[in-house]
Amino acid sequence: MSDNTGNTDNTSNDLDALNERHRVRMERKKAIIDAKIAAADKQIGIVIVNTGNGKGKSSSGFGMAVRAMGHGMKVGVVQFIKGAMQTGEEMFLRRFPEEVSFHSMGEGYTWETQNRERDIEKAEQAWEQAKRFLADPAVGLVVLDELNIALKYRYLDVNTVIADLLERPAMQHVVITGRGAPQELIDVADTVTEMNVVKHAFKVGIGAQAGTEW
């Protein structure tokens, strides 16, 4: 665009310079990233832990289930703490019984039952199901949703859980979610993310809604 003041060339030169700086910066970035990717050449089953007080721990686990299913992998899901309502992820994933095996403890949150001994019994049953997945090389990804809560309340022994995790097939991935992941679990995990709240709709009076929270 010309503005009849002779700025046309300057503007055009500025833009060319900007585009060229961008190209050089991206070329440098590509070299660095390519080198890192070349160095990271191990392919092995990993343990992923999603913890913290923010949103996205469970939904990320179910997003990984979708990823794995997209690559033709079989997925096993155990939900250790289940709310009263059937979740969207459960309703959706149960449509594919050949691809994903979905199990849940079948009880409300711990503050709903208020019965410690029954919670322990249910957690132990859920862990038995988890162990069946962790012993099956045909299962490519195991999602242990809200396992951290069961560990935090000591319904399950963290050392037993870790021993079973480490015994699993070499190429099997595991995603473990929930607040308050114990340090022992973080120590043995390969990838650990802490989801932190920057802001949350709940705090300004917006309720848990279908499709976003459950």
Added chain:
Amino acid sequence: MSDNTGNTDNTSNDLDALNERHRVRMERKKAIIDAKIAAADKQIGIVIVNTGNGKGKSSSGFGMAVRAMGHGMKVGVVQFIKGAMQTGEEMFLRRFPEEVSFHSMGEGYTWETQNRERDIEKAEQAWEQAKRFLADPAVGLVVLDELNIALKYRYLDVNTVIADLLERPAMQHVVITGRGAPQELIDVADTVTEMNVVKHAFKVGIGAQAGTEW
């Protein structure tokens, strides 16, 4: 169990006391949580932003897509930055064209193309698709994957993006992912989570793997 030392009753009493303390604590917790849930009674479409350097931003967005589909909602997905490989989430979600409409910019990462003007053109095309979803009340959830990257590189104007977001149907939810969410977007979002790296398998030489990273 009796050990013939008279400890039977003590052990049994200790356990009873532990269970009772648990019950009382959970009863109190339930009262607090029930009150919070009762106060959070608004049902309205929200904007969710997943940012930070940790894992789980995109996978959480796709987990929410699964949740929404479980509740019978239609989902629109636009991927603003696409790697060279077809992702698991894309391969899986494309199986359900009636339920989810999947679009991607069709280019590599910005450091792969090294061409700023072409990146801008592609980002603008992707935003045109996003706007079609944001104008359609039949779409219950819009996933704008890696939009933050396009904003960070200023391929799209943040004020234009925000204006279009705020114009959307009242009950429509939006999930926006990617590192470096601009402050202007955080200000208008309802729920913002920062995914922080505690540890990452990539740093110890484990490459990006099908089913967990893509």
